[in-house]
Amino acid sequence: MFKLAFSNIIETAYYGDRTGKQIKDEIISTIKELTNLGVLDIRRRFFKENEDGTFSPNVAEIHHFITEIAESNGVGESAVSLLQSGCKAVSSSSRSVFENSVTNVVNSDVVDIET
Numbered sequence: 001m002f003k004l005a006f007s008n009i010i011e012t013a014y015y016g017d018r019t020g021k022q023i024k025d026e027i028i029s030t031i032k033e034l035t036n037l038g039v040l041d042i043r044r045r046f047f048k049e050n051e052d053g054t055f056s057p058n059v060a061e062i063h064h065f066i067t068e069i070a071e072s073n074g075v076g077e078s079a080v081s082l083l084q085s086g087c088k089a090v091s092s093s094s095r096s097v098f099e100n101s102v103t104n105v106v107n108s109d110v111v112d113i114e115t
Helices: 004-006 020-045 057-070 076-085 095-108
Strands: 047-048 055-057
Touching: 020 047, 020 057, 020 095, 057 076, 057 095
Parallel strands: none
Antiparallel strands: 047 055
């Protein structure tokens, strides 16, 4: 719906006191800002800021997230046990479950715009 509505804004036409171009620019600016907020949410959740301003993975949160995915998607008690003992999800035969879950988190936090 968004794409249809956005494409029907005529840049040279006036809508009240603003041109279509001004409205489109404001919409794009808003989308960029929402995206930036989503990026910050992901960064806060999965990374820790170091003293020098750089970021490192928050291993505990990532481990918790991956274990939560395994438990809620029924990949099996043995997979959960392996993850809890330090094995990597890439060694799991159902790694696509993890890949899809990470993609869903990023999409919902960063690019969740109805189109």
